[in-house]
Amino acid sequence: MLDYGLVRLSQMIYDYCGLNYKDRLPSLKEKISKRVSELGLTYDNYCLYIQRNPTEWDVVVEILTINETYFYREENQLVECCTTILPELKKIIRNRPLRIWSAACSTGEEPYTLAMLIYETGLFPLGTIEIIGTDINKKVIQKAEQGWYPLTSFAFRRIPENLLKKYFDIENGGYQVKSFIKKMVRFQELNLLNDNKMGQLGEVDIIFCRNVLIYFDQETIKKVIRGLHRNLAKGGYLFLGHAESITDLNLGFQKVDAARTFYYRKEPDQDETVRCISS
Known part of the structure; x- marks a missing residue:
């Protein structure tokens, strides 16, 4: 069953930083589910939590971004x-x-x-x-x-x-x-x-x-x-x-x-x- 809270979260992430999980909801769920569970929230409530606590974006970004790099690249x-x-x-x-x-x-x-x-x-x-x-x-x-x-x-x-x-x-x-x-x-x-x-x-x-x-x-x-x-x-x-x-x-x-x-x-x-x- 489609979780509309997860859909809403994917749109919020897209609007905030451009990362597009709207067509990759299973991947988003895999990455973010641990954080949502830690807070004891549903995905819908997690969206409200982010709106009320904008510093949570730092956590979301840390979870979703890839930081692979090295010296003298390309x-x-x-x-x-x-x-x-x-x-x-x-x-x-x-x-x-x-x-x-x-x-x-x-x-x-x-x-x-x-x-x-x-x-x-x-x-x-x-x-x-x-x-x-x-x-x-x-x-x-x-x-x-x-x-x-x-x-x-x-x-x-x-x-x-x-x-x-x-x-x-x-x-x-x-x-x-x-x-x-x-x-x-x-x-x-x-x-x-x-x-x-x-x-x-x-x-x-x-x-x-x-x-x-x-x-x-x-x-x-x-x-x-x-x-x-x-x-x-x-x-x-x-x-x-x-x-x-x-x-x-x-x-x-x-x-x-x-x-x-x-x-x-x-x-x-x-x-x-x-x-x-x-x-």
Whole structure:
């Protein structure tokens, strides 16, 4: 028998963060049932509980989100960013920091990787680089801010040995990101569907939003991409996962095909066009 409380919960989750369980109710039930049982509630009452206790969304998000990531992920994109895009931005940026946004950064491996590689290029001195790591899951953001990872963590399975030795200290049975790298990165909780918080983030030059869109339906993808577009500087760059494509969505991005990867560039003077499309 269909549990209409579970149906209602799936819609609330979709509206809140874009995760689509409306057609995957058994999967949602499997993930969330333990929490609902702990509270001694029905699914219908759990929906009311969330409405009366908005902090419960933190629990829901923690249960439903996947936080698999690692250092030096998708090497070809990182190489393209450092060898092609950063030298170009160096010629353009004047009197302000280089700003890079790592969306859905999980426990921080991606933004810290970017900080190390940008420092390696020597193009932008310390103090002229600002990397923002965001995630909807507050707990993983707290871990990212610590910058400490166990020695046995699979997060290090792809990182070159020279980077591991140069940018980490061994502390308390784990690898600790060196302090000067940590200072290049700041973290904050952010829901990609929250237009107000997205706007507060400010304009950035490069966005990494990799392996996020695969969890959304087409309508949510469009909304997220429009938000990313608004945050990008004119001519700024967007990196998605290799399984993700926005080529046919006509949302103000040009696809850039490199030798071993692809990415997107914000088309110049497209802000007004995108606002019209989204209205």
